[in-house]
Amino acid sequence: MSSALWILIIAAVLVVVAGAAFVATRSRGRDLELEPTPGERPTGPGTVTAPTPVDEAPATVDTAAPAEAEAAVAEPGVAEPEVAEPEVVVEEAPPAPAELEPLIKPSFFDRLGKARSAFSGYLGGLVGRGKLSEDDWEELEEALIQADVGVATSMSLIGDVRDLAKGSGADSGEDILGLLKARMHRELEGKDRSLTLDEGKTNVWLFVGVNGVGKTTTIGKVARRLVDEGHKPLLAAGDTFRAAAAEQLTTWGERAGADVVRGNEGGDPSAVIFDGVQAASARGCDVVLADTAGRLHNKTNLMEELSKVRRVAGREPGHVSEVLLVIDATTGQNGMSQAKVFTEAVEVTGVVLTKLDGSAKGGIVFAIESELGIPVKLVGLGEKAGDLVDFDAPAFVDALFE
Amino acid sequence: MFQTLTDKFEGIFGRLGKKGRLTEEDVDEALREIRLALLEADVNLTVVRGLRDRIRARAVGEEIHKALNPAQQVIKIVNEELTASLGGETMRITFASRPPTVVLMAGLQGSGKTTTSAKLARWFKSQGRNPLMVGADLQRPAAVEQLRTLGRQIDVPVFSEPSDPVAVAAAALEEARRTGRDVLIVDTAGRLAIDEELMEEVRRISDTVQPHYTFLVVDAMTGQDAVNTAEAFHQKLSLDGVILTKLDGDARGGAALSVKEVVGRPIAFAATGEKLEDFDLFHPDRMASRILGMGDVLTLIDKAEQVYEKEEAEEAAARMLEGQFTLDDFLEQMQQLKKMGPLGGLLSMLPGLPKELRNVNIDDRELARVEAIIKSMTPAERAEPRMIEASRRARIATGSGTNPTQVAGLVTQFTEMQKMMKKLGGMGTKKVRKDKKADKRKGKGGSRVTGKGGVPALTGGGRVTPKGTKAGKAPLMLPGLDRIDASDLDALADELDRRR
Numbered sequence: 001m002s003s004a005l006w007i008l009i010i011a012a013v014l015v016v017v018a019g020a021a022f023v024a025t026r027s028r029g030r031d032l033e034l035e036p037t038p039g040e041r042p043t044g045p046g047t048v049t050a051p052t053p054v055d056e057a058p059a060t061v062d063t064a065a066p067a068e069a070e071a072a073v074a075e076p077g078v079a080e081p082e083v084a085e086p087e088v089v090v091e092e093a094p095p096a097p098a099e100l101e102p103l104i105k106p107s108f109f110d111r112l113g114k115a116r117s118a119f120s121g122y123l124g125g126l127v128g129r130g131k132l133s134e135d136d137w138e139e140l141e142e143a144l145i146q147a148d149v150g151v152a153t154s155m156s157l158i159g160d161v162r163d164l165a166k167g168s169g170a171d172s173g174e175d176i177l178g179l180l181k182a183r184m185h186r187e188l189e190g191k192d193r194s195l196t197l198d199e200g201k202t203n204v205w206l207f208v209g210v211n212g213v214g215k216t217t218t219i220g221k222v223a224r225r226l227v228d229e230g231h232k233p234l235l236a237a238g239d240t241f242r243a244a245a246a247e248q249l250t251t252w253g254e255r256a257g258a259d260v261v262r263g264n265e266g267g268d269p270s271a272v273i274f275d276g277v278q279a280a281s282a283r284g285c286d287v288v289l290a291d292t293a294g295r296l297h298n299k300t301n302l303m304e305e306l307s308k309v310r311r312v313a314g315r316e317p318g319h320v321s322e323v324l325l326v327i328d329a330t331t332g333q334n335g336m337s338q339a340k341v342f343t344e345a346v347e348v349t350g351v352v353l354t355k356l357d358g359s360a361k362g363g364i365v366f367a368i369e370s371e372l373g374i375p376v377k378l379v380g381l382g383e384k385a386g387d388l389v390d391f392d393a394p395a396f397v398d399a400l401f402e
Numbered sequence: 403m404f405q406t407l408t409d410k411f412e413g414i415f416g417r418l419g420k421k422g423r424l425t426e427e428d429v430d431e432a433l434r435e436i437r438l439a440l441l442e443a444d445v446n447l448t449v450v451r452g453l454r455d456r457i458r459a460r461a462v463g464e465e466i467h468k469a470l471n472p473a474q475q476v477i478k479i480v481n482e483e484l485t486a487s488l489g490g491e492t493m494r495i496t497f498a499s500r501p502p503t504v505v506l507m508a509g510l511q512g513s514g515k516t517t518t519s520a521k522l523a524r525w526f527k528s529q530g531r532n533p534l535m536v537g538a539d540l541q542r543p544a545a546v547e548q549l550r551t552l553g554r555q556i557d558v559p560v561f562s563e564p565s566d567p568v569a570v571a572a573a574a575l576e577e578a579r580r581t582g583r584d585v586l587i588v589d590t591a592g593r594l595a596i597d598e599e600l601m602e603e604v605r606r607i608s609d610t611v612q613p614h615y616t617f618l619v620v621d622a623m624t625g626q627d628a629v630n631t632a633e634a635f636h637q638k639l640s641l642d643g644v645i646l647t648k649l650d651g652d653a654r655g656g657a658a659l660s661v662k663e664v665v666g667r668p669i670a671f672a673a674t675g676e677k678l679e680d681f682d683l684f685h686p687d688r689m690a691s692r693i694l695g696m697g698d699v700l701t702l703i704d705k706a707e708q709v710y711e712k713e714e715a716e717e718a719a720a721r722m723l724e725g726q727f728t729l730d731d732f733l734e735q736m737q738q739l740k741k742m743g744p745l746g747g748l749l750s751m752l753p754g755l756p757k758e759l760r761n762v763n764i765d766d767r768e769l770a771r772v773e774a775i776i777k778s779m780t781p782a783e784r785a786e787p788r789m790i791e792a793s794r795r796a797r798i799a800t801g802s803g804t805n806p807t808q809v810a811g812l813v814t815q816f817t818e819m820q821k822m823m824k825k826l827g828g829m830g831t832k833k834v835r836k837d838k839k840a841d842k843r844k845g846k847g848g849s850r851v852t853g854k855g856g857v858p859a860l861t862g863g864g865r866v867t868p869k870g871t872k873a874g875k876a877p878l879m880l881p882g883l884d885r886i887d888a889s890d891l892d893a894l895a896d897e898l899d900r901r902r
Contacts, residue, residue, distance in 0.1 A: 010739060010748060012722060012727075012735075012819055012823060013732065013735050013736050013739050142447055145441055145447055145626070146446075146447050146626045147626070148444075148625035148626050148627070150442075151438055151441045151442055210623070210648070210651065211512075211514070211648060211676075212511075212512030212513060212514055212621065212648075213512055214511065214512055217542075220543075241676075242548065243547070243548040243549075243551030243552050243555075244544040244545075244547035244548035244550075244551050245544075245548075247543070247544035247547045247548075248542065248543045248544035248545075248547075248548075250544075251543035251544060252543060265551075296648065296650060296651040296652075297651070297652070298650075298651060298652040299650075328512060328621075328623075329627075330510065330621070330624050330625060330627050330628070330631070331623050331624070331625055332444035332623060332624055332625025332626065332628075332653070332656070332657065333442055333443070333444050333625065333653075333654075334444070334623040334651065334652065334653035334654075335623075335625075337652060337653075355510070355511060355512070355594070357594065358510070358594040358595065358596060358627070358631075359594070359595060359596050359627055359630045359631070360625065360626075360627035360630075361627070363625075364625065383511075383541070
């Protein structure tokens with residue numbers, strides 16, 4: 001019965017805080033660095049409460065290289081004051097990466113084709129048609145919406161194409177579909193989709209995203225690819241939150257033939273990644289692939305933790321050259337909100353679209369790329385190490401309609 | 403979104419006044435907006451079409467109700483249809499007469515099956531059961547290790563062996579019988595619905611263990627493809643229910659509706675956080691408001707009840723409405739509020755807030771700033787903020803590490819709120835009145851004369867805006883607070899009482 005009262009209080013407090021924030025942002029010139037609110041996930045030194053269970057600890061230390069493992073425990077004195085001192089373990093890669101099974105790279109279309117056959121002909125009827133009716137136009141718009149492109153983006157695309165069609169006199173279904181695809185291709189054209197690896201530096205590629213999108217798996221695949229290209233990657237198990245995330249990454253490290261640096265479960269991710277950078281620099285690895293725990297972007301404290309991870313990763317000799325936002329192809333309109341918030345927090349430089357081998361079409365990345373200008377760089381098309389390919393924009397657009 | 407929907411509807415129906423019936427054209431115009439709102443929330447296109455037809459059938463020809471304006475009336479129909487679609491029968495878990503009761507978890511990669519298995523095990527444990535978890539995900543590296551770690555946290559054993567998933571499931575069933583475990587939760591590998599081979603594998607697991615419950619685990623952020631996945635899994639496994647995960651994100655969660663429509667089975671559970679206890683039975687009515695973007699008041703109140711002392715809160719609210727609310731009270735309330743989670747999230751759960759206010763991006767660090775400012779004031783200043791002139795302001799700014807403009811901003815904002823609340827109190831919401839002593843009444847009765855409970859929601863009719871509180875009069879004021887009105891709160895309170 002007192003429900004309304006609570007709402008009243010909450011509303012009042014929020015209104016004042018929002019108002020104050022509003023006033024402050026208008027008058028404020030500089031940003032105050034305040035301590036992040038302590039969250040549910042332990043990030044400080046006092047909260048390292050979950051040490052790796054005893055039965056696991058010895059197993060993770062590679063006895064063949066004890067000296068190196070010790071050396072890799074970098075001086076955390078350089079880190080930010082609140083950085084905890086983790087027990088970092090370096091997993092040596094198996095000595096013979098030559099034994100790696102050869103990568104079979106699927107072509108973008110091959111893999112998509114498999115999934116798409118079930119949906120082909122969705123717009124097939126449109127192609128044979130003469131002048132498009134209002135219903136046909138709506139069908140076209142709905143095709144985009146069904147591919148998760150989003151209502152606003154779809155409407156604006158269709159609006160553009162209508163204008164174009166009027167101008168050029170095109171009116172058959174085939175022509176219009178062609179115009180729409182051309183319009184979408186143009187939107188994705190001229191983007192730099194290459195991954196940056198600056199020579200002579202300890203590059204850091206940071207992988208971020210919400211829970212369950214496939215960050216750890218993507219890192220495994222990227223590592224494999226880099227090894228194949230003659231690079232020397234090192235994996236840093238910055239997901240100290242999810243149970244057994246580090247084990248998962250270690251398995252991938254073994255598969256790819258890359259070293260893995262890991263800390264304690266529940267430890268400070270910044271510290272683990274910092275140590276990864278130190279270890280990489282010490283042993284001449286040119287890129288650190290830094291895993292992070294999945295986090296929903298509306299958790300402020302976790303997003304602040306991520307900003308800190310990025311800051312710490314960029315400390316000498318670290319050089320953050322890519323921040324890759326991993327997005328699941330099944331993601332709907334929430335993907336836009338993810339991209340916005342993650343970019344605000346860590347300046348995302350590219351998107352990795354995973355699980356595109358399923359029936360989901362991943363249309364939200366079209367909206368993300370065209371509205372926020374963040375290029376899609378890589379696409380995951382399966383569970384094997386080789387199933388990560390460069391983004392092929394024209395093939396992607398064509399597949400949206402199949 | 404609710405507000406924008408309402409605003410748009412008011413535009414559409416404005417000319418109708420309060421007479422006549424809803425015509426087809428009026429309703430169709432409104433339905434276009436509803437369609438957009440649902441699509442933006444990721445409700446599947448086909449499902450949206452079905453809903454649209456049902457809503458049209460109910461709304462066209464409806465006589466315009468005396469107490470409701472047409473916009474409210476249509477919203478009410480939409481909300482009811484959504485709730486009905488989401489709800490239907492509620493899942494009641496019964497236990498097998500010959501234990502163990504077997505639960506099979508299936509879903510796409512990354513939907514949260516492993517974490518959810520542990521959450522479900524914990525839930526069964528809290529119901530007095532003895533679950534055994536089965537790690538049948540031999541695909542993803544360290545998936546079994548993850549399950550074991552979670553098992554240790556909730557003290558539930560995990561069975562697995564490195565053979566093949568079907569054999570693991572079969573052996574686990576034996577193990578459960580042998581050790582007298584009465585619930586068996588089988589965690590399987592994530593798989594794509596179009597992967598024939600793996601879909602066949604999960605069917606074989608299902609044939610082997612003969613589950614009493616097969617749950618599809620669905621990510622609340624899923625888009626249009628949710629129906630394809632649900633259809634494929636349902637065909638293969640004949641699902642008994644759906645578990646919705648990651649509901650603590652800001653996705654509107656239209657996928658829930660899509661999946662429910664396609665599978666025709668209830669959404670049994672929802673996972674609302676990273677901790678293993680953040681898991682409970684699903685509430686369809688809350689989800690409907692969320693999909694429509696109407697704010698999730700009940701969840702908000704649940705949260706509030708966990709952190710607030712009831713009497714204190716009531717007292718504070720009463721003082722607020724009488725204009726006796728001081729900065730000290732405010733500070734205290736703010737600290738309580740902080741326990742409820744990020745402020746932006748709370749704000750979005752509040753219904754009826756104008757969108758200018760809802761879309762303000764509150765950085766939680768602002769809270770620390772506000773707190774620092776108030777704490778740098780003397781008790782006298784906190785009780786009577788009007789006494790803060792330039793030199794006090796400078797002192798407070800120095801003390802709190804802010805600048806005088808920020809201090810002034812906070813004070814202005816607070817004073818405005820105080821005035822506003824006083825007016826709101828003067829208008830009188832009956833719920834508050836009941837808590838106050840009758841002789842303390844100020845002003846005249848509000849827009850409503852009803853005094854008894856149980857009045858259906860959304861009766862208040864038009865808006866009753868306190869006079870003289872327009873945003874223009876207070877330049878620093880955020881636009882919109884004056885648009886929260888007493889009758890809305892009244893209606894809200896009634897609605898909430900009814901639902902609880």
